[in-house]
Amino acid sequence: MKIKSKKWIDREALKKWREEVLKRDHGMCQVCGNKPNKAHVHHIIPRQVKELRYDVMNGITLDFNHHKVGVLSPHLNALWFSSWLKKNKPEQYNYLTRKLREIEKLKKIKG
Numbered sequence: 001m002k003i004k005s006k007k008w009i010d011r012e013a014l015k016k017w018r019e020e021v022l023k024r025d026h027g028m029c030q031v032c033g034n035k036p037n038k039a040h041v042h043h044i045i046p047r048q049v050k051e052l053r054y055d056v057m058n059g060i061t062l063d064f065n066h067h068k069v070g071v072l073s074p075h076l077n078a079l080w081f082s083s084w085l086k087k088n089k090p091e092q093y094n095y096l097t098r099k100l101r102e103i104e105k106l107k108k109i110k111g
Contacts, residue, residue, distance in 0.1 A: 003059070013053075013054050014047075014054070016054075017041075017053075017054045017055075017056065017059060018027060018041045018059070020056045020059075021041045021059035021060065021061055022039060022061055023058055024056060025039075025060065025061035027039050027061060028061060028102050029060070029061060029063035029066050030060050030061055030062065030088075030089070031062060031063075031066040031072065031084065032063065032066060034052060034063050034096070036063040036064065039061050039062070039063065040061070040062050040063065040064060040067040041059050041060070041061055041062075042059065042060050042061075042062050042067050042074055043058055044058050044059070044060055044085065044092075044096060045058050045096055045099075045100065046066060049100075050101065051099070051103050052096070052103075055099070057092055057095045057096060057099075058096060060085075060089070060092070061106075062071075074082070
C-alpha cells in the first residue's frame with residue numbers, strides 16, 4: 001500500500017471543502033446571486049490559518065468578479081467584504097470572529 005503525502009492529503013481535503021461550500025451555496029455567487037459557469041470558492045480567513053482551512057463556514061462561493069477583480073472583491077477590498085459579510089451573513093461572520101478569538105487565546109496560552 002502506498003503512503004499518501006501530506007500534499008496529496010491537503011489537496012483532497014481542499015477539494016472536499018470546496019465541494020461542500022459549493023453545495024451549501026448552491027453554486028451561486030453569494031454577493032450577486034449569479035450562478036457562474038465556473039464558481040470560485042474563497043477562504044474568508046486565509047487558508048494559512050490551519051485551524052480554519054477546511055472549515056466550511058470559512059468558505060463562500062463567488063463569481064470571478066466578486067472574487068478576484070471587482071471593486072467589491074475580498075482580494076481588492078477586504079474592508080468592504082468584511083462589512084458585507086457582517087451584514088449579509090451574520091451567522092458566518094460571528095462564527096468566524098468567535099473562532100479567531102479562540103485561536104488567538106490558545107496561541108497566547110501556548111506562549
